[in-house]
Amino acid sequence: LHVVKTRQVTYSVLNHLIDYIQNLEKVGLLEEKEMLHLHDAVQSDLKRLLRNPPLVKFPKISDLISAHPLLRELPPSVREPLELSTKEIMKLSGVTLYREGSKPSGIWLISNGVVKWTSKSIRNKHSLHPVFTHGSNLGLYEVLIGKPYMSDMVTDSVVLCFFIESDKILSILRSDPAVEDFLWQQSAIALSRILLPQIFEKLTMQDMRALIAERSKMTTCLRGEIIEIPYHCIGFLLEGFIKTHGLQEELITPPAALIPSQGNLSFRSAETSVSAPRGGEPEIVASSVENALVLYTHQVLQHIRCRGSQFFSPRIVLSSGDKSKSNYF
Structure with a gap:
């Protein structure tokens, strides 16, 4: 063929x-x-x-699976069982991988091709190229948090992808805390491009993975602990519910981006976009018993310029259950 x-x-x-x-x-x-x-x-x-037609040597499927960035970084004891349970799927252009609001059945690893995302609930007016290319993992965040898929994912070309069922992903979370932290970090790659396309869409998937690997740190925060988001960082609330306390109160649900900007702290979630007025320095208090997991990323793009004197350091007070996790880039 x-x-x-x-x-x-x-x-x-x-x-x-x-x-x-x-x-x-x-x-x-x-x-x-x-x-x-x-x-x-x-x-x-x-x-x-x-x-005498030319012969084309097609890579072995096992080699393609092992070469995917998500699986490649896992320890062998975790990676090998996942590789055995991975399903190879070839999709033509215009085929839906999953729909917004549907129950997460698994994750999709894109080996080759382009996938386009659309959403009725997430504002993507800033997205010029709402696509994911080779090396992407799709649906990982929804599988980890156990919520419905956030968007429609439709192939925009012929796509070679691999599917891993949710149960297989969830089973490895108990194997090693470092693996769980790694998967949460990797889930933020797709999440950041959906919530903040005006910032992260310009980065290649390779640059995004490098940002995650080299400039991030996952931490666990106890109840009542105050977390400061430096002006040169962006936070992502991945799990739990938080409520701002200050001039304007707002319940923030995951996933949400916490963005320090000039004189303001903006909260952008899948459904809302809120800004705290200048000088308000709001406290953000977790209001659920879930772990509040916050992901921070050092700002590396030139089009957002930070002037230290014009920024305040917003605080997050996590007052949920026993502990919460956060991640610094």
Whole structure:
């Protein structure tokens, strides 16, 4: 099958090349003698193609699975069972991987191709290119938190992907606390591009993974502990419920981005966008018994400029159950 596809593509390219050569002759850029010479050369390549089509060595599926960034970084004791339970799936363009509001059945690892996201509840007016490419993991956050999928994911090209069921992902969380922290961090890659496309959409997936790996830190916060978000950081509330206390009270539900900006602290979640007025320095108090997990990222983009004197350090007071987790980039 791969040989047939390769022959078809090469044949099409050579035929287009013949048409291109003829057009050059028509507009006077090539003399007739030169055009005939190039035409004969292309015809020779076509005959050679039909006699002996090129062979294409397709990578082994096991190699593609192992090469995916999410699985590649897991310890062997965790990675190998997941690889055995991974399903290889080829999707044509326009096929829905999952729909917004549906129960998370698993995660999708994109090996090759482009997937486009859309949402009725999340404001994506700032998103110019709402797509995920090779190396992405989709649906991981929803599987970890146990909530419905946040958006529709539809293939925008032919996509080679791998599917891992939710139960397989949840089973490895108990194997090692470091693995759980790693998966939460990885879930923030897709989440950040959906909640803050104007910031993170310009970064490649490779840059996003580097940002997570090199400039992040997951921490566990106890009840009542105050967390300061530095002006050069962005926080992501991944789990738990928090409530602002100050000039304006607002219940913030996950997922939400906590963004220090000039004189304000903005909270952008899947459904709301709130700003605390300048000088308000709000306290944010967790109001559920869930773990409040906050992810911080150092700002690395040039189009957001931080002036230390014009920023205050907002505080988060986590007063939920026993403990909460946060992550610093």
